[in-house]
Amino acid sequence: MHVKDIMKEEVVHVDKDQNIQDALKLMKKHKISRLPVVNINADHDRELVGIVTEKDIALRLGSSKYGNLPPSHFHVSTVMKQDPVVIESTQNIGIAAETMIKNKIDGMPVINDCEIVGMLTKTDFLEICKGKPFNSTNIADRMETDLVTVSPSDRLVHARRCLIDKEVGRLPVVEEDILEGIITAKDVANAMMSFRKIVPDKYKNARIRNLLVGDVMTQNVKTIDGGSTLEQAVTVMLENRISGIPVELDGKLKGIITKTDLINFVVELEEVS
Template sequence: MQIKNLMSEDIITIDKDQNLSDALKLLRKHNVSRLPVTNNKELVGIVSERDIAAKLGSSKYESMPASRLHISSVMVKDVFTVPQTMQLDEVAKLMLDNGIGSVPVMDEDDQMVGIVSKADFVTLAVGIAFDKIAVKEIMSKDLITVSPTERIVHARRQMIDSHVGRVPVVDDEDLVGMITSKDLMRAFIDFRKKVPEKYQKSQIKELLVEDIMSVNPKVTSKDATISEVAKIMIETGYNGLPVVEDGNVVGIITQTDILRLIQKLES
């Protein structure tokens, strides 16, 4: 299958000279996690929730309000793109090899005609073939977790260093929540709005994971099927689910794991 048959043609873009507040509004309104960045309608970058969370949590920008940060200072400039005739497995491999969550799709005139994300690939994982594959066969067992009493600046650092967009929050081996790049991004922006600039450097360290985490997270079991998990991801928009056994987190299954499976099956 060519990627043009899977891509989304409804492309939500943002201009490089707009600010992070504008980006947040677009991300929320359209329920997407990344935006292609344009300059005079030409693709010049891409910005994601993870990019924004990483930038806003850095010491260089810790006291700067989102309204003063232009997209051009946050976006990834070296954007991978694919032709609309590229095969699914080739696009999946490109995304996996480069650790990217989506790629703009270009026509023969090098004009952007769509975008394809991991979430689009997950829609392919519903069906008979995926009913026969259990979560335990592809889930990630090397868990990165945080505790509810850790600072969010520490959680941000762990997520950046581990190249993940979500981590389970564990207290005494019990799963008590999830924290995502989206949670961090919103927390940093809200913090800047509420706290006077002169107090931000000291008070940011007082923000804890439990202040912003999602409680009662949706979970799955290691014996659930990939098709079942894919349906949950499609219905909820979640990028990953903790895998729980006897009350303990034994792994996590993410869109990346499903993308890797699809790439293997397609090739």
């Protein structure tokens, strides 16, 4: 199977000179978390110059270096990652999955002859994570158990720092071993954006440190039992448009299963076949 067989052909992009508010609006409208960044050259062609994600925006907005600047002052070009990883549409999906894991990315532009023809994300792999052996492999055998967690009373800047240092996209929010919610890079980005709109510049640096995880986190989180199968996890992820599911046993948090865990399994299976 090749990249072209599972990629999304619709490519939503953003110009490098647009501001990050425009980028976030596009992400929300199209229910995506990353955008190729383009520059219109002299021939009016769209030249790929970078990629921007919700996480990139969250990290920049939470930086003390830019604490007093309103969101309208942030152009996409100041936040994006330059020289993005790309993949040819004719490449094998095993190579594509391995490329994502190696580069610690959740998606990449698909190209043909230097032209963007699609986007490939970890979500695109989920549709092939069905049937054997996904319907006979328990989540407990593939989930991540070395968890980084935060509490509702932790400051949002601490959660942001954890997302950066541990290179994860979400953090379970736990109080006395009980799962209270989950906070993601998207939650941080939206909270930082809203905060900057309503708080006067001279108070931003001081007040941003008073934002708590409990004020921003998603409550009533979808969970899954450790005895469920990977195929069942895939179904929950697709139906709820989420990238990770906390795993509980006997009412207590024991791990988390993510798209990355599933992609790792795909790579292993491709190497065997």
